[in-house]
Amino acid sequence: MDKKDHAFLADETVEHVSLIFKALADPTRMKLLYLLSQEECSVNHIAEVLELSQSAVSHQLSLLRNLRLVKYRREGKTLFYSCDDEHVISLLKQAIDHSEHH
Amino acid sequence: MDKKDHAFLADETVEHVSLIFKALADPTRMKLLYLLSQEECSVNHIAEVLELSQSAVSHQLSLLRNLRLVKYRREGKTLFYSCDDEHVISLLKQAIDHSEHH
DNA sequence: AATACATATGATCATATGTTCATATGTTAT
DNA sequence: ATAACATATGAACATATGATCATATGTATT
Numbered sequence: 001m002d003k004k005d006h007a008f009l010a011d012e013t014v015e016h017v018s019l020i021f022k023a024l025a026d027p028t029r030m031k032l033l034y035l036l037s038q039e040e041c042s043v044n045h046i047a048e049v050l051e052l053s054q055s056a057v058s059h060q061l062s063l064l065r066n067l068r069l070v071k072y073r074r075e076g077k078t079l080f081y082s083c084d085d086e087h088v089i090s091l092l093k094q095a096i097d098h099s100e101h102h
Numbered sequence: 103m104d105k106k107d108h109a110f111l112a113d114e115t116v117e118h119v120s121l122i123f124k125a126l127a128d129p130t131r132m133k134l135l136y137l138l139s140q141e142e143c144s145v146n147h148i149a150e151v152l153e154l155s156q157s158a159v160s161h162q163l164s165l166l167r168n169l170r171l172v173k174y175r176r177e178g179k180t181l182f183y184s185c186d187d188e189h190v191i192s193l194l195k196q197a198i199d200h201s202e203h204h
Numbered sequence: 205a206a207t208a209c210a211t212a213t214g215a216t217c218a219t220a221t222g223t224t225c226a227t228a229t230g231t232t233a234t
Numbered sequence: 235a236t237a238a239c240a241t242a243t244g245a246a247c248a249t250a251t252g253a254t255c256a257t258a259t260g261t262a263t264t
Contacts, residue, residue, distance in 0.1 A: 205264100206263100206264085207262100207263085207264080208261100208262085208263080208264100209260100209261085209262085209263100210259100210260085210261080210262105211258100211259080211260080211261100212257100212258075212259070212260090213256105213257085213258070213259090214255105214256090214257085214258090215254100215255090215256090215257105216253100216254085216255085216256105217252105217253090217254085217255105218251100218252095218253090218254105219250100219251080219252085219253100220249100220250080220251070220252095221248100221249080221250070221251090222247105222248090222249085222250095223246105223247085223248085223249100224245100224246085224247085224248105225244105225245090225246085225247105226243100226244090226245090226246105227242100227243085227244085227245105228241100228242075228243070228244090229240100229241080229242070229243090230239105230240085230241080230242090231238100231239085231240080231241100232237100232238085232239080232240105233236100233237085233238085233239100234235100234236085234237080234238100
């Protein structure tokens with residue numbers, strides 16, 4: 001096929017999909033999203049469960065918020081985070097299933 | 103949920119899925135895999151179509167080969183690469199479709 | 205065997221990424 | 235208002251990553 005005849009992806013699309021996959025590709029964020037796909041969590045709870053510093057969790061949540069992959073609600077001093085993109089969770093779970101079944 | 107009660111992902115699974123998503127997350131590799139999902143290509147053809155150096159393409163193909171995401175056949179001096187993991191292509195196409203339709 | 209062509213590979217370098225540390229912000233209770 | 239708690243944020247640092255350059259390998263042709 002000639003270059004000119006090719007079905008190209010829009011740069012915008014490539015960039016956006018790249019950001020989503022980068023978000024999923026980091027082990028910390030993957031575990032974090034997987035955890036949030038199971039239950040709504042406070043920042044401290046995430047830190048405890050995943051054995052990470054509060055700061056590390058908060059930085060990662062900031063990145064995931066910017067991509068609108070997570071949302072939160074406040075209850076007193078505590079913020080409860082949850083997933084905000086079912087499609088991305090679906091991609092993650094498909095990849096996990098596939099990997100687990102070789 | 104208590105930490106001990108949690109459905110954890112195996113480290114092995116996390117690592118493997120991370121490698122797959124990392125492969126998909128780089129714009130160059132994403133375009134490369136998308137191209138190969140449409141047609142079998144020689145290394146030089148990929149380089150021309152994607153406007154990359156032969157070396158850059160070869161390095162990326164090496165990474166994709168190690169992950170068994172691509173395979174190749176030889177015809178004389180030329181190597182023809184193609185996709186070797188339909189499931190990963192499916193993940194990529196889902197992400198692209200979702201991104202294109204907002 | 206010598207040359208040309210297609211591809212692969214190692215080293216180097218600049219940039220991106222994730223963590224930590226210190227500190228700031230926001231909320232509640234006293 | 236102050237103290238205590240929960241979370242966020244900026245700077246600094248170490249590691250990972252992707253491109254390039256130079257060169258090596260493998261194949262076909264003469």
